Amino acid sequence: MKKVVIGIVALAAVFFVVLQVFTWYNGNNIMSNQAVFKIYMDVKDEDMDEYFGVEKGTYDKDNHMIVCNLPVQPAPFKQYQQVVDFDINSIDCNEKYVKGDYVKYDETELSDDQNATLFIINKNYSRPVGMIDHQLEGKNSGIVASRQVHLDYQMAAINHIVLAKDRVYEYCNK
Numbered sequence: 001m002k003k004v005v006i007g008i009v010a011l012a013a014v015f016f017v018v019l020q021v022f023t024w025y026n027g028n029n030i031m032s033n034q035a036v037f038k039i040y041m042d043v044k045d046e047d048m049d050e051y052f053g054v055e056k057g058t059y060d061k062d063n064h065m066i067v068c069n070l071p072v073q074p075a076p077f078k079q080y081q082q083v084v085d086f087d088i089n090s091i092d093c094n095e096k097y098v099k100g101d102y103v104k105y106d107e108t109e110l111s112d113d114q115n116a117t118l119f120i121i122n123k124n125y126s127r128p129v130g131m132i133d134h135q136l137e138g139k140n141s142g143i144v145a146s147r148q149v150h151l152d153y154q155m156a157a158i159n160h161i162v163l164a165k166d167r168v169y170e171y172c173n174k
Contacts, residue, residue, distance in 0.1 A: 027099050032156045035110060036102045039068045040091065040171070041084045042164045051165055052120055052145040059120055064144060067119045071111040071151055079103050084118070084163070091160045093172035102158065116151050118163070120144040 030036055043051050048059035066084040074080050122142045149168050153159040160171040 028097065030097050030104060030156050030158065031106075033107045034104045035153050035155050036097065036104055036158045037070055037082065037151075037153065038091075038102075038158060038160050039070075039082050039084050039116075040088045040160065040162045041066055041086050042088050042162050044165075047165055048120075052118070052147050054120075054145045058144060063123055064120050065123050067121055069117040069119070070105070071114045071116045072105045072109045073111055074105060074109045078109075088162055088171065091171050093160065095158055097158060107155070114151050114153070115148050118147045118149060120146075 045059065045061050048061075049056045052059070068082050068084050070080050070082060072080050121144065124142075149163060151159075151161055151168060152170060153161065154170065154173070162169055162171045
């Protein structure tokens, strides 16, 4: 009987250690069924109106920001919007995943159509970036314009997606 109890305790200890190693690995790496997004814009300020299909002079970089609704359907309270970065020169293709710096999305959260929505919003918009939705678009919403884009991305990677005037591409896989 003593050997059985010792065997069960040893098996439980091994299982606990394996679970801890997997939890640590999952927390510090991007798994094969997950994707991470970093969105960049490579459109000149003077071409932004044309890119969004709005009247010339509408976009003002001092008063507006670009936000991307990612092609995901996450659990409640999980971030799915991202302020677009304009500094494509800072992209590091060898960048390692750092827990807390990124949001990982697994296969169940990724949209099948891979379409993202870009918004031009007022910087003084009263709602948090996380509450932007195309259904709120209207006269007093703070949303100036929106546009759909298709994102091709890879699993198990940090996707550095660049939105250019004539195409959308993954920077590290040019």
